[in-house]
Amino acid sequence: MRAAFHAGLDELVSHLARMVRLAGEMMTNASIALHQNDLALAALVVDDYDQIKGLYTSLERRCVALLALEAPVAGDLRVVVSTVHALGHAQRMGNLARHVAMIAQFKRPNPMTSGTVRPVLARMSLLASQLAADAATAIEYQDPLSGCRLAVADDEVDALLRHLFGILFAKDWSDGVEPAVNAALIGRYYERFGDHAVAIARGVCYRVTGEISDGHAVRAAGYFGEHRLPF
């Protein structure tokens, strides 16, 4: 009975990692669609969001079933509760990738036409995709130190967002209001995407080492990690 329960728990964690990896691939494709003006690829990303929704629904159902049928405690309970949190983060990551893809689909002129903004958003997109892949690996390997590693990479995303706003607000910005607003929103989507990846990785730390009783683990788990002004 407990062996079957732990097999179920392992399967849950492995599906969660798959969902986070899918969100990362969606963001990679959304960024390529944006940078190469590839409308068909953007449409594929938008369609991929249905997979994210399906995974969310089925994995949340598994979490509730495990809680109802097995009444886990201690470390097992932490796995289920942190998975419930991580599902919300992974779903938002997929949705943010969809937002970027929809800008690629519908916004003319493409906000990537500005030569100064393009390399900044390209670097942000690479880091965002990498953060998702690293969060998935952290889940698979149950690595309690991954949260700190991801937070360092996420600091670069935050710094790039501030740099992006510096470019948009400079006196020599000549591409007009609409491309500036779109670039700002894309930057903000990458930044939020990175925050969610860090929160998932920190959830792994809580899962492996967590001490719910004093609440420090929850604070350390990064749910309140976003303290800086986002631009």
Add this chain to the structure above:
Amino acid sequence: MRAAFHAGLDELVSHLARMVRLAGEMMTNASIALHQNDLALAALVVDDYDQIKGLYTSLERRCVALLALEAPVAGDLRVVVSTVHALGHAQRMGNLARHVAMIAQFKRPNPMTSGTVRPVLARMSLLASQLAADAATAIEYQDPLSGCRLAVADDEVDALLRHLFGILFAKDWSDGVEPAVNAALIGRYYERFGDHAVAIARGVCYRVTGEISDGHAVRAAGYFGEHRLPF
């Protein structure tokens, strides 16, 4: 034993409603600070976020303790799981209010100086605050129909955001790039704030009527409600 458990559950729900109401009051004050250029009030909102963090930590701890010690099933389990979700939404609402307050604190010129943008953001702020208050009431009265009611009000927030982008992108916009980007971000924060309030209210519906087994309740609970292009 079960009476004590249900008293604990009632207390949890009542604290959650208090947390959502606090997030709404923070957004009201952040909007007043923005519109009246009130730096002291903006600083108060930023400080209030500590209360949100404290409530999140203590309520999540209660949820985990209830799951570990009482192993609830059926409706009781739904209350705890939907509270775990709602805590995440309420924490994000407080954080979004903090974002608006920080723009009021640090952005010069104040993005509210544009005469065309000001009434649109004022209306959005009123609706956002009302959505939070309505979500708190929905929790207190366990009203399963509140989700639909809030979604209607939230549609107006979404329409106002599209209207705002229309103003910012029009040929006669003359206030420059930085106020436009800031106004766009504030609009986006109100829109996300409303989405979280709707998700909380729809969680009440799931809690009262939910059928986890087929997943429809979870889909209906609005976690994927944000399907439109946000601008």
